[in-house]
Amino acid sequence: MNSVVSGPGPVAGDARGTSAGPAPDGGVHLAPKVGAARAALARLGARARQGDVGLLGGVHAYDPDVAATYRAAAVLVLLSPPADDGAGDGPATGAGPDLFLVQRSPHLRHHPGQIALPGGRAEPGDGDLANTALREAHEEIGLLPDHVEVLGELPPVLVPISRYVVTPVLGWTTRADLATRVDPGEVLHTIRVGVGRLLDPSARAAVTVRGHRSAGFRVPSGWVWGFTGNLLDHLFTELGWTRPWDTSREVAMAYDAVQGLIVPE
Template identity: 40%
Template sequence: MTPDGDSRFSASELLRPQVRPPWLASLVDNVERVPHAYRRRVPKEMLTALEGARSQAEAARSGRDAAVLVLFSGPDADHPVDLVPEAADLLLTVRAGSLRHHAGQAAFPGGAADPGDLGPVYTALREAREETGIDPARLYPLATLERMFIPPSGFHVVPVLAYSPDPGPVAVVDESETAVVARVPLRAFVNPANRIMVCRSGAERRYAGPAFLLNEMLVWGFTGHVISAMLDVAGWAQEWDTEDVRELDEAMALVGKNSEEPL
């Protein structure tokens, strides 16, 4: 696998959904349901506002194409399909606090498309390599999610689901862009004790969205929504307290104080 723009391959030819291990089958085989699960937790008025912002951006031909890598790692051996393997994890970063957009936020590795990229799969692999040092040759892209518009950054983002039985070492490559690179146990996201709802006071439209309070990061916003939706579609989600709503600043202050991350 290479993201270096080899014109012999199209983006669709890079997708290999058949490689997914049994425990990822329910997610990959139903990936078209993720956008619906995503929108289910967004209030109607916010969905209307987001759709309006997307339409305006497309009419003005503004915004940039982007992609993020949603990389699952874990065993490729047989495993009960309704259980998450203890060794399974999800690759995340925390963006540097000095960045203009989404500073200090937990995020999937990824970014804006370059002119030489042959579609979102190439963009996601290239950006992930630049941010985390991961070797794309060890990864198997499985599927792409629906293109989503992110108003704060103006990006039209395509999440790219991928799998690796062993992704190799990852680390911060450029401290001016990335503060943390981590392979977070997938069970940490499943654990109801780590799940809260986060809202931002002072925002033009105030609403709460799903978030994950972990030892190294607070995962919220777009990334939190995508992970929450994937848990629902995969059948991994456990009942959690959706009435536990925290202000963003309050939740961020709790990072590192949560002892419930492992399941």
């Protein structure tokens, strides 16, 4: 049975601090070696099918009545062997598997300029939400669906600011080298980052925007925050990869009216 967790990155109206949180087996672990990472992602997908994963809470908590008024969408949590070597040394290099993110165009209506997982709104021809995630990833990062192994889906979550009910799809690829193109209308660039680097305690903080608080991860081009930050924080905890970090650390962001973007204060 699913249990509701408040989410390590508190969100609007939630005054609690972020939490590294123990792994499901009671420990806190580093990102594993690449082969183990794929297996862990597959196990998480199997647990989700059995209803044996925690549910993201707070403002993202799933409510079927609210979800009925939202539009369906999906994001792809895509992991791959690291770019530096196919063997992947995990904690020995501090990288582990790679995760794919995109930086959204500053001209988009929703979440302009934010760093996010590939994904978007469901279309009638998709068939299911896994296909939605694969189609959007192909459009945004250029990776064909045939090169992605779908390992499962996490329970749907709500994104009230854009009124989407989002299903996170878990994927693995060994052909990340083919992700070479971006959609210039939606994406500025693709970000490929080692999971171990995301989980480095020095790269973690609670990001605050206009009094709203979320889990944050530092990447070279900025901060992952908001829905994506909270989802990744929850995902890594469910996988047992989260490392202890200073949950009192905060990074304040502000709205830049000239750029129309959320930027560091």
